[in-house]
Amino acid sequence: MPSPIRTERRDNVLVIVSDDPPVNALGQTVREGLAKGIEEALGDDSVEAVVIRCDGRTFFAGADITEFGKPPEGPSLPETLDTMEASDKPVVAAIHGTALGGGCEVALGCHYRVAVPSAKLGLPEVKLGLIPGAAGTQRLPRIVGAQAALPMVAVGNPIPASKAKSIGLIDEIVGEGSLEADAIAFAKSKIGQPVPRSSEGNANQDGVRNPDIFDEFRAKNGRKMRGFDAPNAAIEAVKAAGSMSYAEGVKKERELFTTLMSSTQSAAMRHYFFAERAANKIDDVPADTALIPVKKVGLIGAGTMGGGIAMNFLSAGIPVTMLEMKRDALDRGTGTMRKNYENTAERGRMTSEQVEGAMGILTPTLEYGDLADCDLVIEAVYENMDVKKEVFGKLDEVVKDGAILASNTSYLDIDEIAAATGRPGYVVGLHFFSPANIMKLLEVVRGEKTRGDVLATVMKLSKKIGKVAAVSGVCPGFIGNRMLSKRQEQANQLIMEGANYWDVDDVLLDFDFPMGPFQMGDLAGIDIGWHRDPSKVTTIREALCAAGRFGQKAGKGYYDYDEARQRTPSDEVKSIIADFATKEGTPQRNISKDEIRERLLYPMVDEGAKILDEGMAQRASDIDVVWINGYGWPLYTGGPMFWADTIGLDNVVAGLDKHDLSVSDYLRKKAEAGKRFTA
């Protein structure tokens, strides 16, 4: 097999070029080619400088993640970079696209870095439960300082070229269309000068002079880092760059890296990396399916959901026509959207031009006819089948042929909705999660007749608007809410049997969910869907509503809330629950937190198994994508299905049996065969 790396001579400069689509990941053949290219440059006296660049869409985007967990094959990246850095001939990294992870470490091993304005640089290893493993944690602080290195290593978001220049990570920003030529000219200008080596830099002394920066960073980012092992290791490694010699620091980095690499957390996060990408693919829809151009989107409903959904498209520069039935609802909706954008701008995450740009492509309307030329119309009205059918019937009449008609329903039958139109092939579910402008998940619901090009189009569009999409078949609650209802069933049953409702919430908080079911009820409003007759009390929820305990907005729901919205368990609610249990004759007992956890989470795994068995999810990892992005399942456990694999499906089944809960044949058979859900 030809090497993905070639070398080209430009006068006295050797250009080492990687051509390994899609992202020039640093797999074994790339590392070998790179090592050979450097050897060639060092061994040839007529070569006086070196430029390293990549073909295709990006500079090296990191180590090849598919090699992780397999026996390492030389040459190793750290050794290759050490040889390169030791050279007295200037070596210049010419960066476009994304220089990430090992790719950024290649750049750090070079003596100079030049980049085009659109390039980004970063060390995102922490998002894979790792830290950089090719001396990135040691070289970076030595050239940009510990303070600037900390967020790059411990949070892992890439930074644009302009920021990289301002912190000293790159030396020059060059022309977008002339990267190689500019890099060669830059390299030539450095011939004969002593080369600067990142490993010898001393910018890291900022962390020695002011060691508080590490605690300050931890304090500022504590919430984001909660439960994750890698960010702490990252901070430790950056600290080591100041307190240890370069060689000792590299050793420290290696120890931390090796420990993380064999951890379940990193395995879970690597699983998630591939899961997210797999979820965007639909098995029976070819990757080259022609897409339906979506230049204009229609939205029906300017409420919280409709407005939030519209903002996704506006922010991505796609014009939106938003329909409401009444003028005041329309004005209220657009007013809220503007306010949300302005709040974002106040926090410095948008400019006021961007706010005006987004609001400027919004067209509010009271006329259905104005949706006629939209390429995609999303309905976000009241969850009622008759209402939805009426809306779709009207859309079918007014919207042009070939346009996609989507429902934001969270549980209604998409096939029934589609049947209200003469074009069921163009009907699809697009289930956004609230707040829709923030939450990452988009559950795409594939109806029986939904066309391949419609699916391919919405999957592509999801990426454009910054969502993570996963496909579900038509079943009540789809993937996410169907599994949630199993958890909620157990939560309700547990408190009837004597478990404290705050213990139920706390068990989920301890698992690192952002919120428990009863806190969630209080936040959303307990009175949602209430019949508003205080004399008719048949459930705990109705009893709470009858007592005016509508949730956080009323200052009391399951919990009592103080002004800072801190929750305290309520005696009134305890007695409401106890009365219900007595009325139903449910015996009361103490229930351990272990039992609570097992009864909340194992039935979800079982439901996930059924969803797979019925073909409602294409793959187990899609279910993980749904729960991580839509319901706050902790990423570092890999999602419910990966998590079940790590604790063992036999243990899940044993737990369900122990608590007398149902076990699907699919799950039981898998467990008995010693199998897993995920690869």
Ligand code: 3HC
């Ligand atoms: N290794 C292996 N495969 C990779 C990869 C990597 N580092 N990065 C991307 N890919 C694959 C993806 O799985 C995908 O494959 P598919 O087409 O079969 O699904 C394909 O490349 C294209 O990737 P995306 O769909 O993500 O393409 P985008 O254009 O949306 O994004 C990207 C490109 C920004 C480079 C993004 O892929 C990305 O963030 N990659 C990971 C970067 C990363 O985490 N690097 C650090 C790796 S760990 C490391 O370097 C350790 C070192 O310190 C020793």
